[in-house]
Amino acid sequence: MSEVGDWVGDWSARRATLSPEEPALTDATTGETWTYAELDARANRTARLLGEYGVADGERVAVVSRNRPELVDLVFACGKTGGVFAPLSHRLAPPELAELLGTVAPGLVVVEEPFADDVAAALDGIDVEVLVLPTAGDHEQPAFGDELPDDDSPVETHARSPDDPFMFLHTGGSTGTPKETILTHGSVVWNATNTVTAWGLRPEDSTPMVFPMFHTGGWNVLTMPLFHVGGHVVTARDFDPGQVLDLIGEYDANVLVAVPAVLRMMTEHADWPDADLSSLRFAKSGGGPCRQAVMEAWWDRGVDLSQGYGLTECGPNNFSMPDNWSHEKADSVGVPAMHVDARIVDDRGERVDRGEVGELELRGPHAAAGYWRAPSESAETFDTEPVEDPTVDGVSPGWVSTGDLARTDADGYYYIEGRKKNMFVSGGENVYPPEVEDAVADHPKVDEVVVIGVSDDTWGTVGKAVVEGDESLTLDELDSFLEDRLAGFKHPRALAFVDEMPTSGPSKIDRDAVRDAFGGAAN
The missing domain is CATH 2.30.38.10 (Luciferase; Domain 3)
Known part of the structure; x- marks a missing residue:
């Protein structure tokens, strides 16, 4: 085990010492902003509250909530007390929450009021303390109710090793119970270091956070790296593409990271042509392949958009585009970070x-x-x-x-x-769905597409294109369109339509749900 030290856990105090008056966090839902000194004071109060509940030395704090400042309070408070922060998706049904809560075995459950009934149903028969975050009067203090101590002076921190757990983040599995991934203090620090050094984050940077904070994207793509370097994070309860466009201009946002569907929704919003994007130094897409048309729409607005790659189990920030990269490399995720x-x-x-x-x-x-x-x-x-x-x-x-x-x-x-x-073999040839999807997505009648392998009497397996778009598109029309774009064995041999792609996690297409609904035989 590595040497212990309170520097690992007490991020908010360290940053408050370095840049106390700089803006750290804004709640766009209420319009409030807190400096790093104020954020550390909130964390000290929350740490004392966790202490009253016995949260220390590896005890888990499960949280079921939308994006709220209290989640940041809890992250930093867990660092101070030695607790483990374990956010759970508020989109899960009570039986799914029950399985995850059984796995996490928390010492305290914090739940936002709209989800209190679901959590109560999930905890049926389980004896654990529950703390409810009210939705009315979000801007009023104390956020945790009358239980929150008034004392915001520095707390005595628990020594932590880089090897000690800091966060439990569940994977985005759509079948069975998602697995809880153990992120240590060291892994969070090193991911922040990779992000700062590879992406060039700066203390003056700000970002609107469009990922949910039960997802690694909500914490480790930009939130923790920006807190590491002294930047500014803007959150809101729910995502709205028009609001994010407004927030970019209002807060002079320098960086933006989102999944492809979100980036596409922003380009399709009525405010897109007039949105002020001049402050953005770069944007990144993650969570799946970003279509060329979406990337070009951002490039046309002067934004350096590139693709990233990561997963809960590693990073999630692993690659970066070199300086002055060519758009000919747009399908790439870049080269490994430092x-x-x-x-x-x-x-x-x-x-x-x-x-x-x-x-x-x-x-x-x-x-x-x-x-x-x-x-x-x-x-x-x-x-x-x-x-x-x-x-x-x-x-x-x-x-x-x-x-x-x-x-x-x-x-x-x-x-x-x-x-x-997802790869399938058709007539002895390997077919990789993203390559086929990129070609199909170029058709003007296609807004979004997922290609899956389905059984076929002649070729064993062939591709089926599940399309969100104009349902007048025919298979013959698509086949002709792809003639000069893909080898014949890669052409979809079946076609289906959906009004809207199913999603899991932060607007990420749920391929398993598509496969469950449209798999089987080609005809």
Whole structure:
């Protein structure tokens, strides 16, 4: 175990010492802004509240809420007390919440008032303290009710090691119970370091946070990295594309990260043509492939939009685009960040040649420690065996198996070819759905598309295109359109339509739901 020290947990106090008067957090729903000194004072009060509930030294705090300032209070308070912050999706049904709460086994549950009944149903028969966040009068203090101590002076912090758990974040699985990923103090610090150094974050940077704070995107894409460097995070209860466009101009936002669907919704909003985007230094897309048309719409507005790649189990920020990158590399996620190792391997775990497709594996001090109370699943994803280049402790973090297929080009750029389980073989040829989807999405009648493999008597498996768009599109019309774009074996041989793509997590397309609804035979 690494040496202990309170520096790991007490981020808010360190930043309050360095830049006390700088804006740290804004609640766009109420219009309030807190400096780093004020944010640390809030964290001290919240830490005392957690102490009254016995939250310390690894005790979990489960939270079910939309994006609110109290979640930031709880994160920093957990750091001070040695507690573990475990946000759960407020979109889950009571039985799903019950399974996750059973896994987390929290010492305290904090729930926003609209979700209190669901949490009560999920906790039926479980004896645990529950603290409700009111929705009325959000701007009034104390936010946690009359129980919150008045004393906001510095608290005695609990010494933490970089190896100690800091956050439990559940994966976005759409079937079965999501796994709780253990993010340590060290992994959160190193992901922030990677982000600051690879993306060039600055103390004067600000961002509107469009990811939900039960997701790694809500914390580790920009929130914790910006708190690390002294930047400004703007949150709101719910996402609205027009509001985000307004927030960019109102707060001179410099950076923006969102999933492709959100970036597309912003370009389709009525306010898009007149929105002031001049302050944006760059934007990044993550959570799936971003269509060329969406990227071009942002480029046309002078915004440097590129694609990123990450996962709850590692990072999530792993790659970056080099300075002055060419738009010819737009399909790439860039090159590994400063403290990230990446490799592509075959089914035997051997590296593949450049240009060949294999599974992407990642390694670095930003990787998670495993899954909570899931040893077999942890063993499948996390390899913690010593490697040839040991750290000073004699053991280096092992490789994390991402489950994603990737390749590199001659310049060392990485390209994601989709989930390993989504690839299918048609007539002996490998078909990678993202490549087909990019080509189909160029058709003017297609707004969004997911390609899945379905059974076929002749070829074994063929592609089926599930389209959100103009339902007058025919399979023959699509086949003609793709003639000069894709090899014939990659052309979809079946077509289906949806009014709206199902989503999971932060507006991320739920491929499993699409497969469940439209899989089977081609005809």
